[in-house]
Amino acid sequence: MKYYLIAGEASGDLHGSNLVKELRHRDDAADIRAWGGDLMEAAGATLVKHYRDLAFMGFVEVLMNLRTILRNLAFCKDDILAYKPDVIVLIDYPGFNLRVAEWAREQGIKVVYYISPQVWAWKESRVKKIRATVDKMLVILPFEEAWYRDRWDYNVEFVGHPLMQVVNEFLANHKPEVEYLKPVIALLPGSRKQEVAVKLPVMLEAAKAFPDYQFVVAKASSLDELFYQELLQAYPGVLSVRNETYALLAQSTAALVTSGTATLETALFGVPQVVCYKGSAISYQIAKRLVKIKYISLVNLIMDKPVVTELIQGECNAKNVERELRLILFNEAKKAQVTDDYYALKQLLQQGGNASGKAADAVVEVARLSGG
Numbered sequence: 001m002k003y004y005l006i007a008g009e010a011s012g013d014l015h016g017s018n019l020v021k022e023l024r025h026r027d028d029a030a031d032i033r034a035w036g037g038d039l040m041e042a043a044g045a046t047l048v049k050h051y052r053d054l055a056f057m058g059f060v061e062v063l064m065n066l067r068t069i070l071r072n073l074a075f076c077k078d079d080i081l082a083y084k085p086d087v088i089v090l091i092d093y094p095g096f097n098l099r100v101a102e103w104a105r106e107q108g109i110k111v112v113y114y115i116s117p118q119v120w121a122w123k124e125s126r127v128k129k130i131r132a133t134v135d136k137m138l139v140i141l142p143f144e145e146a147w148y149r150d151r152w153d154y155n156v157e158f159v160g161h162p163l164m165q166v167v168n169e170f171l172a173n174h175k176p177e178v179e180y181l182k183p184v185i186a187l188l189p190g191s192r193k194q195e196v197a198v199k200l201p202v203m204l205e206a207a208k209a210f211p212d213y214q215f216v217v218a219k220a221s222s223l224d225e226l227f228y229q230e231l232l233q234a235y236p237g238v239l240s241v242r243n244e245t246y247a248l249l250a251q252s253t254a255a256l257v258t259s260g261t262a263t264l265e266t267a268l269f270g271v272p273q274v275v276c277y278k279g280s281a282i283s284y285q286i287a288k289r290l291v292k293i294k295y296i297s298l299v300n301l302i303m304d305k306p307v308v309t310e311l312i313q314g315e316c317n318a319k320n321v322e323r324e325l326r327l328i329l330f331n332e333a334k335k336a337q338v339t340d341d342y343y344a345l346k347q348l349l350q351q352g353g354n355a356s357g358k359a360a361d362a363v364v365e366v367a368r369l370s371g372g
Helices: 010-026 038-041 059-064 066-083 094-107 128-134 144-152 162-173 193-207 225-232 245-252 261-268 281-290 300-301 317-332 332-352 353-371
Strands: 002-008 031-036 046-049 087-091 110-114 136-139 184-188 215-221 239-242 252-257 271-278 307-311
Touching: 002 010, 002 059, 002 066, 002 094, 010 031, 010 038, 010 087, 010 162, 010 261, 031 059, 038 046, 038 128, 059 066, 066 110, 087 353, 094 110, 094 317, 110 353, 128 144, 128 252, 136 144, 136 353, 144 307, 162 225, 162 261, 162 332, 162 353, 184 245, 193 215, 193 225, 193 271, 193 317, 215 225, 215 245, 239 245, 245 252, 245 261, 245 300, 252 317, 261 271, 261 300, 261 332, 261 353, 271 317, 300 332, 307 317, 317 332
Parallel strands: 002 031, 002 087, 031 046, 087 110, 110 136, 184 215, 184 252, 215 239, 252 271, 271 307
Antiparallel strands: none
């Protein structure tokens, strides 16, 4: 059967790659065409467009790149029509993917949405479009299944969180290749150029206060070396890795992490963290008025309490980062609280089982129903 997958970010590439592997295990004749990244391509998908050309962050940035987004959308529709898939699998990335879903329904093409848009945080009205255009919604956060059912009388399927399997498999097979001379503090500033340029300098400034620790930046594979060189040139003692984020977390004592999937990955590795978020002033003010959530990190959202400290916008400065980092490094009560909460988090996420496998089962079932 023919599968068309669309992921627009690094996290979508990761989860999409594991879905590709599981689809190939279930369908020997699987023909998979995808928008994504290096991981999806390595897993066996034919890559149409890389997510580095798709990831625009913030309201202002989206408006500035609207023509590019619309061109990508038109190209995507033409490519789908030429390919004639049995099913389209949309992986998060809602601004683009919901437009594809609406169009696909008009064409009579089956749609599975894997990893729900965060409609419980903002743009809840999107659920109307999801119900009208998506044949199967697969969710990965424990509270989402009940949220859709209770608020919208809409049945979705919780498949578990795919990061549980990813992290567990990594830890089971990992052997450290790098030995650091000091305890390591990981810096995970994100994968988009706009966010790294704003957050990494704050993290680096805070690092000056910890000479007994080795700070290591996890570089995004989608961003070039010159970009990082300009940011790191004033900090010769700070090291960096590329495509080795998990290996870095496996050896880290603590971490400074941007919001998003990285906060959950850090927690699953058991690494105490400070969440640092800072965007453009205009985008932040717009988001502040529209977003309806108490927390910005997945760890706190899932647990529904402040497990990890979030430093947002004006609070995200070197002085505050230094203070909170000292707390998770040296305060025994704080360290014990984080350990207990991380354990509870893992128990919640394990309820769904093998997320990628369950998602693949659902995708294959929908593809077969389409007549593939």
